[in-house]
Amino acid sequence: MGISSDVIRGYNDTMILYLLQNAPSYGYEISKQIRQLSDEKYVIKETTLYSAFNRMEKNGYIESFAGENPENGKKRTYYRITEAGRVYYQEKCEEWNLTKEVVEKFIAEEFAVGAN
Amino acid sequence: MGISSDVIRGYNDTMILYLLQNAPSYGYEISKQIRQLSDEKYVIKETTLYSAFNRMEKNGYIESFAGENPENGKKRTYYRITEAGRVYYQEKCEEWNLTKEVVEKFIAEEFAVGAN
DNA sequence: TATAGTTACTACAACAGATAAGGTACGACA
DNA sequence: TGTCGTACCTTATCTGTTGTAGTAACTATA
Numbered sequence A, B: 001m002g003i004s005s006d007v008i009r010g011y012n013d014t015m016i017l018y019l020l021q022n023a024p025s026y027g028y029e030i031s032k033q034i035r036q037l038s039d040e041k042y043v044i045k046e047t048t049l050y051s052a053f054n055r056m057e058k059n060g061y062i063e064s065f066a067g068e069n070p071e072n073g074k075k076r077t078y079y080r081i082t083e084a085g086r087v088y089y090q091e092k093c094e095e096w097n098l099t100k101e102v103v104e105k106f107i108a109e110e111f112a113v114g115a116n
Numbered sequence C: 001t002a003t004a005g006t007t008a009c010t011a012c013a014a015c016a017g018a019t020a021a022g023g024t025a026c027g028a029c030a
Numbered sequence D: 001t002g003t004c005g006t007a008c009c010t011t012a013t014c015t016g017t018t019g020t021a022g023t024a025a026c027t028a029t030a
Helices: A012-020 A027-037 A046-058 A083-104 B012-020 B027-037 B046-058 B083-104
Strands: A062-068 A075-081 B062-068 B075-081
Touching: A012 A027, A012 A046, A012 A062, A012 A075, A012 A083, A027 A046, A046 A062, A075 A083, A083 B083, B012 B027, B012 B046, B012 B062, B012 B075, B012 B083, B027 B046, B046 B062, B075 B083
Parallel strands: none
Antiparallel strands: A062 A075, B062 B075
16 A cells, blocks of 8 residues: 555645755656655655646745756756745644644554654 | 644544544544544544545445434434444554655654654 | 524535646657 | 657646535523
8 A cells, every 4th residue: 555645635745845945956856856765655646746836836935947957958947945935844844743743643552653 | 833634634534433443423522532632733624524424434434323312312323433444444554654754754854853 | 581602413615736648849779 | 660768738637625504402601
């Protein structure tokens, strides 16, 4: 079993913003990084990724700019995080901790790996 | 800030099934228990709760039966978990642990309370 | 007596993130 | 020639959640 769209919903934005924190990036790269950082456990769908880009740009969390592949000069759309995006990311991190605390109360003991 | 509908989506079912594990229950009771167990951090909406009941009954995870309030004899709809529901719950617990592992890779260090 | 609050639901429309299906374009490799 | 990888986009659809509203009976308070 993998990760269903319902449980990951709402964290795609967080993952993308995390990866944009230190440097601008683009779709294909972000996609690869999510796959690698999650140890192949989560592969974001292309449409999910690009719809997240559009949504977050509309909300002012990221900005797009035209760039190109430095190796072959092919056009590429880059995204950079905005100040609002950084704030949003931090809020999402806090929300994650709150959500985790709540959800774990409803997870069976034998599954609560980091039970406290 | 609270917990948004996007991040809790998919866990409502899990919470309800957790509470049905040991005994049948009904809407209002489940609602109160979720509020209390989460230390008032999460209050499930009535419509969310009843639509979850309907969905899960349709999927065979729970069964409803007519009962009554033992104090005043008023009618009440009870729900009990099925075998399929128990299996589903355990799968959801496993999925939660997988999701947690993945998401935490994308949460800033200073927020990763239980970082390991 | 009136009002508010609690219990216990149901119906319906709308929202929004995720997704399936499909398209475009180019280079590399067999 | 065909497939694979890179890079991205459009459109329509799905589904859990939610807002709004309604029903109905009981209880406590003013």
